[in-house]
Amino acid sequence: MSDNDGKKTLGVRGGPRAGNVKQSFSHGRTKNVVVETKRKRVVVPKPGAGNLAGAGKPAPVGDPSRRPAGISDAEMERRMKALQAAKAREGEDAARREAEEKEREVERQRRRDDAEAKEREEQERIEALKAKEEEDARQRRAAEDAAKQAATPAEPDAARVAPRGGPAPASTPRKQDRDTETKRPAKGKGMGEDHRRTGKLTLNQALSGGEGGRQKSMAAMKRKQERNRQKAMGGTQEREKIIRDVQLPETISVAELAQRMAERVADVVKALMNNDMMVTQNQAIDADTAELIIEEFGHRVVRVSDADVEDVIAKIEDKAEDMLPRPPVITIMGHVDHGKTSLLDAIRDAKVQSGEAGGITQHIGAYQVKTAGGSVLSFLDTPGHAAFTSMRSRGAQVTDIVVLVVAADDAVMPQTIEAINHAKAAKVPMIIAINKIDKPSANPQKVRTDLLQHEIVVEAMSGDVQDVEVSAKTGKGLDELLEAIALQAEILELKANPNRAAEGAVIEAQLDVGRGPVATVLIQKGTLRQGDIFVVGEQYGKVRALINDKGDRVKKAGPSVPVEVLGINGTPSAGDVLNVVDTEAQAREIAEYRANAAKEKRAAAGAAVTLDQLMAQAKESKNVAEMPILVKSDVQGSAEAISQAMEKIGNDEVRVRVLHSGVGAITESDISLAEASGAPVFGFNVRANAPARQSANQKGVEIRYYSVIYDLVDDVKAAASGLLGNEIREKFIGYAKIKEVFKVTGVGNVAGCLVTEGIARRSAGVRLLRDDVVIHEGTLKTLKRFKDEVKEVQSGQECGMAFERYDDVRPNDVIEIFEREEIVRTLE
Numbered sequence: 001m002s003d004n005d006g007k008k009t010l011g012v013r014g015g016p017r018a019g020n021v022k023q024s025f026s027h028g029r030t031k032n033v034v035v036e037t038k039r040k041r042v043v044v045p046k047p048g049a050g051n052l053a054g055a056g057k058p059a060p061v062g063d064p065s066r067r068p069a070g071i072s073d074a075e076m077e078r079r080m081k082a083l084q085a086a087k088a089r090e091g092e093d094a095a096r097r098e099a100e101e102k103e104r105e106v107e108r109q110r111r112r113d114d115a116e117a118k119e120r121e122e123q124e125r126i127e128a129l130k131a132k133e134e135e136d137a138r139q140r141r142a143a144e145d146a147a148k149q150a151a152t153p154a155e156p157d158a159a160r161v162a163p164r165g166g167p168a169p170a171s172t173p174r175k176q177d178r179d180t181e182t183k184r185p186a187k188g189k190g191m192g193e194d195h196r197r198t199g200k201l202t203l204n205q206a207l208s209g210g211e212g213g214r215q216k217s218m219a220a221m222k223r224k225q226e227r228n229r230q231k232a233m234g235g236t237q238e239r240e241k242i243i244r245d246v247q248l249p250e251t252i253s254v255a256e257l258a259q260r261m262a263e264r265v266a267d268v269v270k271a272l273m274n275n276d277m278m279v280t281q282n283q284a285i286d287a288d289t290a291e292l293i294i295e296e297f298g299h300r301v302v303r304v305s306d307a308d309v310e311d312v313i314a315k316i317e318d319k320a321e322d323m324l325p326r327p328p329v330i331t332i333m334g335h336v337d338h339g340k341t342s343l344l345d346a347i348r349d350a351k352v353q354s355g356e357a358g359g360i361t362q363h364i365g366a367y368q369v370k371t372a373g374g375s376v377l378s379f380l381d382t383p384g385h386a387a388f389t390s391m392r393s394r395g396a397q398v399t400d401i402v403v404l405v406v407a408a409d410d411a412v413m414p415q416t417i418e419a420i421n422h423a424k425a426a427k428v429p430m431i432i433a434i435n436k437i438d439k440p441s442a443n444p445q446k447v448r449t450d451l452l453q454h455e456i457v458v459e460a461m462s463g464d465v466q467d468v469e470v471s472a473k474t475g476k477g478l479d480e481l482l483e484a485i486a487l488q489a490e491i492l493e494l495k496a497n498p499n500r501a502a503e504g505a506v507i508e509a510q511l512d513v514g515r516g517p518v519a520t521v522l523i524q525k526g527t528l529r530q531g532d533i534f535v536v537g538e539q540y541g542k543v544r545a546l547i548n549d550k551g552d553r554v555k556k557a558g559p560s561v562p563v564e565v566l567g568i569n570g571t572p573s574a575g576d577v578l579n580v581v582d583t584e585a586q587a588r589e590i591a592e593y594r595a596n597a598a599k600e601k602r603a604a605a606g607a608a609v610t611l612d613q614l615m616a617q618a619k620e621s622k623n624v625a626e627m628p629i630l631v632k633s634d635v636q637g638s639a640e641a642i643s644q645a646m647e648k649i650g651n652d653e654v655r656v657r658v659l660h661s662g663v664g665a666i667t668e669s670d671i672s673l674a675e676a677s678g679a680p681v682f683g684f685n686v687r688a689n690a691p692a693r694q695s696a697n698q699k700g701v702e703i704r705y706y707s708v709i710y711d712l713v714d715d716v717k718a719a720a721s722g723l724l725g726n727e728i729r730e731k732f733i734g735y736a737k738i739k740e741v742f743k744v745t746g747v748g749n750v751a752g753c754l755v756t757e758g759i760a761r762r763s764a765g766v767r768l769l770r771d772d773v774v775i776h777e778g779t780l781k782t783l784k785r786f787k788d789e790v791k792e793v794q795s796g797q798e799c800g801m802a803f804e805r806y807d808d809v810r811p812n813d814v815i816e817i818f819e820r821e822e823i824v825r826t827l828e
Contacts, residue, residue, distance in 0.1 A: 129221065136225060140232050147232075246294050247302045248287055255281040257290055261299050271296055313535075313579045313590070318497040318525075326496040326559040327368070327376040328489035329398065329522065333422070334405035335413035339435040342472040343405055344381050347482070366507050366520055366562030367549045371482050375489075378522070378560045380507065398505045398522055401488050402430045403481070408442035408469070412450040420454050429492070431484050432458055432467040438474050496559035501580040502528035506536060507562065509572050509636040511664030517568040521578050528563070529556040533584050537576030538595040540587035541568040571663050574637045625654045627720045628679035630670055631661040632686050638709075639663055642684060645713050654720050666692050666703065675699045680719075682712060734758025734795065734817040741809055742800075747782065749807040750800045753815060760793045760801070760817050768803070769814040779804045 071079075216224075246260045258268040258281070265281045271293050272279050279285065285293075291301045332340045348369050367379045380399060402423040406416055423430050432451065434444045448458050448467065457463025466484045470477035504523040512518050519536065521528070528534075532543045544567030546554045557563040565578070581587050629646065633639035639661045646656045659677055660670070666681055666688035672695070674681050680702040681688075688696065688703055696703050706712040736753040744750050753760075762783040768776040783790055784800040793799040801815060 133221070136228070140228055143232050241298060244299045245302050246299050247304050248290055248294065249304055250287055251284045252287070252290050253282060253284050254279055257285070257293065261294060261297055263297055268293060268297075313581065318500065322497045322499060323495035324498060326494050326498075327378050327561075328400045328485065328492070328494050329378045329380065329560050330401045330403055330485055331380040331382060331399035332403050332405060333382055333419035335407075335410070335415040335419075338405050338407040338410065338413075338416075339472050340405045341381055343433065343435055343470060344379055346472045346475055346478055347379070366522060368562065371486070372479075373482075373486070375486055376560075377482070377485060377489075378562060380522070380562075398507070398524070399426070399428055400492060400494055401485060402426075402428050403433050403485070404430050405433045405435050406447050406451075408434050408437045408444045408447060409439045410436075411446065412454070417454060420456060429488055430456070430465055431481070431488060432456070432465060433481055434467060434469045435472055437469045438471040438476065444469055494560075496525055498527045498558045500526040502526035502532065502534070502557075502578070503580070504528065504578045506572050506574055506576045506578060508574055509663065510634055511571050511662075513665065515566055517571040519565050519568060519572055519578075520562060521565050522562045523557050523559055525559060526580070527556050527558045528565070528578075528580065532580045533582070533587050534565075534578050534580045535587040535590045536568065536578040537572040538591055538598060539568050539570040539572045539576075540584070540591040541565075542584065543567050571636060574635075574640060627654065627656045627716075628659045628677045629656060629716065630659055630674050630679055630681045632666050632670060632681070632683050633661070633663055634685040636663050638684055642682075642709065642712065645709070646716060649713070649717050649720055656716060656720055665689050668692050668695050671695045671699060671701050674701045680704060682706060682716070684709070684712060729821050730818045731821060732758070732816065732818045733764060734760050736760055736799070736801065736815040736817065738809060738811055738813045738815065739798075740811060744802075747802055749809055750782070750784075750802045751809045751813070751815070752798065753801050754798050755793050755795050758795055758817065760799060760815075761819070762791050764817050764819050766801075766803070767816040767818070768806075768809065769816055770810070772814075774816075776803065776806050776808075778806060781805075 242262070244261060246257075252260075254268055254272065255265055258265040261268070269279065269281060272285070272289075275289075275292065277285070277289065287303065291303075294301050332344055334340050344367065348367055367381070369377045369379060371377065402419070404416065404419055404423070406412060420430070432447075434447050436442055437444060448461055451458065452461070456465055458465050458467035460467055466488065468477050468481045468484055470481050502523055503525040504521040506519050507522050508520040510518050517539070521536075528543065528546065530543050530546055534541060534543065543565060545565075546557055547564040547566070548554050548557075549562060554563065581590070631639060631642050631646070633642060643658045643661045646658050649656045659679055660673060663686075665686050666683050668691050670681055671688075671692050673679075674696075681696070681704070683703060683705045685707055687705065693703075695701075704715070706715075734755060735757040736755045738751040738753050740752040742750045742752060760783065762780055764780075766778065766780055767774050780801055781804040782800070782802040783793065785793060785797070790799070803809065
């Protein structure tokens with residue numbers, strides 16, 4: 001018994017005449033028994049069938065004789081239910097497939113209808129265009145025929161009739177010619193060209209009968225009609241040439257020149273070749289040559305220079321009715337440690353001075369103060385150290401009033417005099433603040449007297465310069481100082497136009513790790529708003545954020561308002577001017593022009609020397625020892641001040657050369673540059689990052705950190721002093737006179753001498769004098785007293801001397817004995 005595809009087959013094998021008996025059962029339904037013998041095939045009714053009427057019907061579930069053996073009632077019922085469920089699912093699937101097929105057929109029919117509608121519309125449009133073109137051609141031919149008939153005199157009708165056997169009339173083409181014209185290939189196609197279709201055959205091509213080419217546009221058809229109309233009217237009309245103003249810079253490429261003239265590049269290249277210039281479209285030509293080509297093409301030349309890119313910075317002339325009052329800008333200046341920052345702290349009620357390294361100001365700061373009277377004042381605090389001259393100069397240039405702080409217990413010092421000169425050069429009024437009057441040693445009258453030497457006459461001495469006695473420690477005189485400032489500002493009548501593009505001066509710039517390049521800008525004109533595009537020096541950017549002196553973000557800053565500007569692509573230089581422009585492209589172009597101009601200026605400054613100067617520099621470089629250094633600072637002003645201080649260190653033998661100075665942390669590139677040049681790296685209020693520290697340790701580069709400029713300058717000066725050669729001084733210790741010369745075997749000539757002055761030492765240097773002329777300088781080979789070798793011989797004693805590698809000694813020669821000592825030199 002075997003199971004095959006759910007069917008059970010029973011095989012019966014008998015004797016020689018017996019056949020194979022197979023009985024199949026399928027899902028409880030018994031089929032007829034088929035007996036196969038060698039002679040014939042007999043079909044036997046299934047067992048248990050009483051009559052033929054019951055054949056093929058399913059057996060009852062409960063009838064054991066009508067179902068397969070081994071199948072229980074429950075199993076039989078389960079199979080029947082499964083069969084019914086399968087038939088139900090098949091019916092559902094068939095219904096669903098039939099519905100989906102109907103939907104797809106509807107969608108295909110809709111698409112075919114849409115495509116056919118579009119094709120019909122396209123065909124109608126093409127037929128309309130063809131009909132219009134044929135009508136135009138017919139009208140044109142009629143016009144041409146009418147023109148010819150009008151131009152040609154009428155001929156007799158007999159002339160137009162050809163004689164029998166003669167040639168046909170000229171106006172009637174022969175049939176062969178008509179056939180030739182019909183078979184002539186279309187324009188633009190060769191005689192042997194294959195006109196087979198290439199690519200896919202679209203429905204549009206099949207309906208239109210085209211060859212698959214692109215259809216002409218309406219503009220092309222209009223141009224063709226215009227040409228035909230002009231031809232019918234008696235020839236083409238030349239288009240009127242447009243004369244253009246062509247802007248011509250110093251150099252321009254051929255392609256750019258053709259574009260500005262609106263001419264073909266090939267025509268411009270041809271014109272240049274006619275002028276014996278073999279150039280391509282990518283090559284640049286000079287302005288003179290380009291001017292000749294422009295004039296040859298009939299255009300006008302407008303000469304421009306590279307500096308014209310800055311013309312986009314509008315020079316707005318402010319009208320009197322647009323001017324509004326603005327706060328005054330006051331700069332605090334004076335000598336170091338005279339109390340400038342402390343006085344400003346007392347006015348602002350802040351503690352800036354306590355946060356400064358070493359108790360001195362090393363940055364230029366900008367603050368706004370609102371007085372008790374409601375007026376707003378903008379203060380600039382400048383350093384007083386000698387190295388920060390440029391900072392004080394910038395402070396005086398952007399200020400309206402200078403408050404000169406002089407300590408009452410001190411006198412007028414060098415930086416005080418320098419501040420006076422800066423204020424006079426900037427032509428700004430001064431107010432003298434005599435500070436530290438609370439000290440017992442204070443002498444304000446001495447300060448007023450000392451100022452007379454510098455042409456500063458205060459009001460207390462019948463002058464026109466206001467002076468106020470103040471104390472930053474106790475707060476005495478601060479109100480009087482603010483009143484004096486307000487009075488001076490009222491006299492100046494300070495006004496500005498806030499409703500224009502902003503313009504300001506960079507007070508300080510730095511590279512912040514988290515915020516990028518940051519510039520402290522004092523707005524002088526207009527209003528700077530968030531999102532404005534600006535150019536500042538050789539840098540440009542877009543205002544990403546504005547931060548006031550209190551650390552708060554603001555949306556805009558008007559005249560006389562100091563703010564920190566974020567969004568610059570690089571760190572500008574202190575003193576640069578900020579200008580707002582319209583587009584970023586203009587800002588980038590101006591910045592690139594300024595950077596290139598500065599680069600060319602530096603190159604020209606280094607190259608503008610004569611041959612004699614080059615020889616002098618080469619000779620000087622051999623004799624001058626250089627100490628290269630790298631300086632990184634927290635702000636641009638400090639880096640500038642340190643570089644200027646380094647230039648002042650040195651003399652004719654030693655000098656300090658700043659290889660690189662910048663703002664921001666010390667990086668790996670700085671370490672690489674320092675290693676290549678053998679220079680130390682000085683960090684002023686900055687530190688090296690982790691990769692830079694690791695690289696410095698591996699390469700042996702020294703990094704020094706400083707927070708006070710005094711210490712940095714002193715250390716560099718001490719290091720530069722080490723490059724100075726020690727001074728060699730000679731000290732004469734004795735003289736000896738030769739009495740007799742003895743020749744000793746193995747030694748040579750030995751001079752018998754008498755020490756006439758001082759002392760003779762074996763380790764000292766000697767010179768041999770003959771008639772007061774030095775004929776030899778060297779060292780002693782031997783110094784003997786009788787037969788013994790001695791180290792020194794006192795005055796009045798006799799001894800024997802022999803020179804190292806020199807024997808020409810004579811009686812009455814004088815031996816000069818001296819010692820050399822080295823003296824360590826330092827830079828003052």
